[in-house]
Amino acid sequence: MDETKLVFLLFSLIIVLFGFLALHELGKGILYYIGVLLLLITTLFILAMNWIDAKLFSAITSILGITFQPAKDYTINKHQNAVIKEVNGIFYATGYITANLFAYTFREESAPEDDEEKMISAPELWERIVMNINFPFKFHVLASGLDVQGIRDELEGKRSYQEFQLSRAMQNNSNEVTLTDIRRRMNMIQAKINRISQGEKPIATVMYIETTAIGVSEKAALDALDAQVNQLRLSFSSMDVETSRIIGRELYSLFNFNFSLPTGMKELSTMFDNQS
Amino acid sequence: MASYVGMFVGLILASAVLMGIVMFVPSLLLPSYIKIILFFISLVLDAMAFTSRYYSYLIGPLLKHRKKHVILSNENPYWLAQSGDTILRKSGENFIATVYISIPLYRSATEMEDDEKLDFSQQISRLVGLSKDPVRYTSELYVMNKDSYIQKLKERITMTENEEADLQSKDAPKNELDRVRGKLAMWRNMLDSIGKGFSFELSTYMTVSATGVKEYEASSLAQQKAKELMSGVGSIFGVPPSIITGADLLRFVEPEYLLPISTVTEQISKNIQEQVI
Numbered sequence: 001m002d003e004t005k006l007v008f009l010l011f012s013l014i015i016v017l018f019g020f021l022a023l024h025e026l027g028k029g030i031l032y033y034i035g036v037l038l039l040l041i042t043t044l045f046i047l048a049m050n051w052i053d054a055k056l057f058s059a060i061t062s063i064l065g066i067t068f069q070p071a072k073d074y075t076i077n078k079h080q081n082a083v084i085k086e087v088n089g090i091f092y093a094t095g096y097i098t099a100n101l102f103a104y105t106f107r108e109e110s111a112p113e114d115d116e117e118k119m120i121s122a123p124e125l126w127e128r129i130v131m132n133i134n135f136p137f138k139f140h141v142l143a144s145g146l147d148v149q150g151i152r153d154e155l156e157g158k159r160s161y162q163e164f165q166l167s168r169a170m171q172n173n174s175n176e177v178t179l180t181d182i183r184r185r186m187n188m189i190q191a192k193i194n195r196i197s198q199g200e201k202p203i204a205t206v207m208y209i210e211t212t213a214i215g216v217s218e219k220a221a222l223d224a225l226d227a228q229v230n231q232l233r234l235s236f237s238s239m240d241v242e243t244s245r246i247i248g249r250e251l252y253s254l255f256n257f258n259f260s261l262p263t264g265m266k267e268l269s270t271m272f273d274n275q276s
Numbered sequence: 277m278a279s280y281v282g283m284f285v286g287l288i289l290a291s292a293v294l295m296g297i298v299m300f301v302p303s304l305l306l307p308s309y310i311k312i313i314l315f316f317i318s319l320v321l322d323a324m325a326f327t328s329r330y331y332s333y334l335i336g337p338l339l340k341h342r343k344k345h346v347i348l349s350n351e352n353p354y355w356l357a358q359s360g361d362t363i364l365r366k367s368g369e370n371f372i373a374t375v376y377i378s379i380p381l382y383r384s385a386t387e388m389e390d391d392e393k394l395d396f397s398q399q400i401s402r403l404v405g406l407s408k409d410p411v412r413y414t415s416e417l418y419v420m421n422k423d424s425y426i427q428k429l430k431e432r433i434t435m436t437e438n439e440e441a442d443l444q445s446k447d448a449p450k451n452e453l454d455r456v457r458g459k460l461a462m463w464r465n466m467l468d469s470i471g472k473g474f475s476f477e478l479s480t481y482m483t484v485s486a487t488g489v490k491e492y493e494a495s496s497l498a499q500q501k502a503k504e505l506m507s508g509v510g511s512i513f514g515v516p517p518s519i520i521t522g523a524d525l526l527r528f529v530e531p532e533y534l535l536p537i538s539t540v541t542e543q544i545s546k547n548i549q550e551q552v553i
Contacts, residue, residue: 004281004329005329008284008325008326008328008329009326011284011288011325012288012322012323012325012326015288015291015292015295015318015319015322015325016319016322018292018295018296018299019295019315019318019319021299022295022298022299022315025298025299025303025308025311026298026308026311026312026315027303027308031308031309031311031312034312035312035315038315038316038319039319041319042319042322042323045323046322046323046326049323049326049327050326053327053330053331057331064344065344066344066345066346067344067345067346068334068345068346068347068348069345069346069347069348069349069350070348070349070353071348071349071351071352071353072349072350072351072352072353074353075345085531085532087531087532087537088537090532090537090540090541092531092532092534092535094531116394119393119394119397119398120390120393120394120397121393122393122397123385123388123393123396123397124385124386124393126385127384127385127386130417130478133417134474134476135474136416136417136418136419136476136534136535137416137417138414138415138416138417139414139415139416140412140413140414141404141412141413141414142410142411142412142413143404143405143407143410143411143412143413144407144408144409144410144411145405145407145408145409200405201405203404203405205404212531212534212535214535214540249330249331252333256353257412258353258528258529259353259354259363259365259374259529260354260363260365260367260372260374260485261374261410261411261412261483261484261485262410262485263372263409263410263485263486263487264409264410265410268410
């Protein structure tokens with residue numbers, strides 16, 4: 001959770017707290033209980049929006065049947081998982097899947113030989129995937145360089161915290177599993193620090209797959225899109241890619257990326273935090 | 277300040293004011309049934325304030341339209357710059373220019389030794405870390421545009437059908453009629469085989485954007501960033517990248533260029549025919 005979201009959550013919950021303090025002003029009868037109910041619903045809604053906003057939002061639009069027009073000739077369907085365009089009676093439905101290839105771009109804890117094997121097999125795996133797919137798709141890697149010193153300071157802070165955790169666990173005579181876990185995390189952080197020291201540039205990435213399906217009706221296009229998305233998820237599973245269908249506001253952001261990209265890292269990081 | 281911050285501050289203040297009225301105005305001046313209404317509105321505004329963190333772009337249009345089809349924008353999502361090499365769009369008071377750069381990579385893993393595969397993967401890793409600005413690298417598989425070829429075949433078929441009808445009406449000799457029918461069968465078979473499946477092309481490109489107060493400012497900044505990236509790509513892969521211009525740009529932006537219309541229609545009608553049979 002980023003700082004801005006934390007501030008939003010804090011202020012929104014303060015209003016709810018004031019609401020609890022204001023309850024006695026509503027009297028002791030039925031209005032009091034209505035007030036309690038409203039407060040509980042608001043609290044639940046805010047907390048749900050904090051953790052699962054995309055799912056909650058698409059559930060609301062699905063139930064109410066709300067669709068959006070993000071630009072002329074385009075529509076986002078009520079399930080918030082596709083952008084549809086109609087051209088000359090043909091419907092084009094576009095969907096997005098997250099596809100973060102961490103194994104290939106971030107060599108975290110695996111042994112160098114294992115890492116090398118993955119790097120060697122990657123081009124061949126990619127070609128096999130492309131050869132076996134018989135519909136259009138795009139694999140996007142949106143990358144941005146990060147401030148080297150800032151990242152180094154952050155990693156050193158994390159390492160110090162893990163060292164503190166380790167010493168506390170040793171004082172408390174924690175079991176070997178806990179100690180191994182903390183040591184593993186420390187090794188990962190140290191590996192990242194070493195790589196930065198060796199001159200490697202830290203980058204932030206958002207990787208996603210975009211696919212477009214066609215149909216003579218909106219439903220046919222959406223059905224075809226579902227099938228294509230499933231096939232892509234299956235095909236990319238061979239590359240150890242964590243894939244999930246993108247819904248809600250992130251779909252809107254990715255749709256806009258076709259026409260303009262965010263020009264700063266901060267703007268990019270505020271857009272993706274749940275699904276990507 | 278981001279627009280969502282302004283919206284949040286406005287909504288949270290309105291919510292706090294209403295809650296303050298409920299808390300501090302005596303019940304003699306404000307009856308309880310009005311207080312519960314204000315209490316309800318305050319909580320709705322509070323929930324909206326939190327939601328504005330990610331959905332500020334929706335709240336305004338949703339309240340304005342109050343329909344099931346909410347229009348966020350009624351304008352074209354972009355327009356092409358006069359030079360034809362940049363996509364432009366307006367964002368608030370600023371313009372955002374986006375440039376697409378083609379990376380001509382024609383290497384296949386099947387022709388590579390293990391060392392070369394490792395080198396290639398490392399080159400891709402270096403490519404991804406090329407710029408401090410957000411850059412998007414894309415590999416796109418799209419349907420080859422056979423529209424003009426299909427149109428030409430359809431025209432040939434119509435012409436040959438006319439020729440056949442002419443010959444029939446003139447009671448032409450059988451061998452002449454057979455020749456035209458053979459030609460017609462040939463064109464139809466060709467159209468059938470083309471319509472049976474798509475042919476695909478794979479392109480690799482990167483995208484970079486820049487913001488400016490004026491159109492030309494945004495365009496020139498984006499072009500400058502593109503040139504820097506192009507020299508980086510050239511040094512990594514040893515290939516000459518180029519800025520994508522004109523109609524070629526649309527293939528990376530519009531879905532109907534990803535799946536060209538005649539090619540697609542031919543495929544759909546083939547599928548329907550197969551289903552009917």
